Amino acid sequence: MKGALSDCRALVTGASGFVGTWLTQHLLEQGAELTSILSELNPRSPFAKMGLDKEIRCYYGSIADYHLIERAITDERINTVFHLAAVSMQDLAYQIPWQTFETNVKGTYNLLEVCRIHKDQISKIIIASSDKVYGDSPILPYDEEMPIQGRNPYxxxxxxxxxxSQSYRHSFSLPIVIGRFGNIYGGGDLNFRRLVPGTIQRLxxxxxxxxxxxxxxxxxxxxLYIKDLVQAYMAMYHYEGHQAGEHVFNFGTGKLWEIQKVTSLIQHTMNLDYIEPHYEVQNGREIxxxxxxxxxxxxxxxWSADTPLEEGIRQTVDWYERYWLPEPHTATTGVV
Structure with missing residues (x-):
């Protein structure tokens, strides 16, 4: 039986990451033919444990390597690009800012330059952006018309x-759509410095x-729950206005949650005796x-985010209980 995406030959950068794993699995289930550029393969990652590296073509090297990108796109006859690869942690960006700019900035313009040179074969380019691009704006909620003004390294x-990405779309008519996302959570996030997985691990x-x-x-x-995020990517993929319509979209639930309430919700979902949190005062680096x-x-x-936070947390706790927690891990600090 022909899959719904059997005509899609996609390059998914960052396929082995938290979001990339979920998106890769979904695209494969829909019949897409996938390629990725990976810096390395973590054998402990869900991506590796699920054997996804065996189901797609993997090119190993830096996403900032122009010639590697070009080889992957031309050899595999790529017609669709999902660009997710990035340094995604604020603290790492402060520690190694040059690497953050090398990956996030050079990686993006080299990828788009390859797409420009080979634009006749590329029909869709979907870029993963962030709510962080709006900077510390006093106006909430952010909408797509607000200025971009990120200041710290990430x-x-x-x-x-x-x-x-907007420049390449405007100047060279590349079929680019940009998705700006808020905080993403769900099973499979191995970065235990983030709030949700770090809290589950410590509890x-x-x-x-x-x-x-x-x-x-x-x-x-x-x-934003990971399954709603995957549907956001599919909504951008199926969007018919790549060339002439709107090309920047925010994806969120439209609701604000205090960090303390999220932690309390996780405790309640896990049915554990209450443990008083430890509070750490930060130095003002975060918005x-x-x-x-x-x-x-x-x-x-x-598109809309259909998963309430309570249900998303329940599914996330279930995921770690089934897949992750039987193995011993060193507890680390959970952060936003």
Whole structure:
């Protein structure tokens, strides 16, 4: 039986990451033929344990390597690009800013330059951006018409990548669509410095969950469940306005959650005795409140986040209980 995406020959950069794994699995289930550029393969990752590296063509090297990108796109006759590869952690971006810019900025313009040179074979380019591109705006929620103004290393790198993508679309008529996402959570996230997986790990280890707080107030975020995110990518893929229509979309739930309430919800979902959190005061590097308006995506793409936070947390806890927690792990600090 012919799959719904059997005509899709896609390059998925960052396929072995948290989001990339979910998207890769979905695209394969729909019959797509996939290729990825990977810096390395972590044998402990869900991507490797599920054997996804055996189901797609993998080119190993840097996403900033122009010639490697060109070889993958031409040899595999790629017609669709999902660009997810990025340094995605704020603290790492502060520690190694040059690597963040090398991956997030150079990786993007080299990829798009290859697509420009071979534009006759590329029909769709979908770029993963972030709510961080809006910077520390006092106006909430963010909508797509607000200026891009990221300032710290990670935010600035995503702002540059976003603007470069818009430039290639405007200047060279590349079929680019950009998705800006809020905080993403779900099973399979191996970065235990993030709030949701870090809290689950620590609670199963009978350790205090760690909550970061700011001297300026309480951190608040919009949390988007991974399955809703995958559907956002598919909505952009099926969008008919790649060439002439709107090309930037926010994807979020439209709701703000205090970090403390998310931690409490995880504790309640896990049915464990209450453990008092440990609070860490931060130095103001992170934006206090971030909140995306998803109204354009709803109106044009007919997309909405269908998973309530309570249900998404329940599915996430179930995932780690089935797949991850039987193995011993060293507890680490959970952050936003």
């Amino acid at each position: 935010d600035a790198s995503k702002s540059c990548s976003d603007l470069i 199963y280890g009978k350790l205090q969950p760690v909550i970061r707080i700011s001297s300026d107030g309480t951190y608040m975020r919009d949390f 206090l409140h971030q909140h995306l308006s998803p109204e354009r995506a709803k109106a044009i793409l007919h």
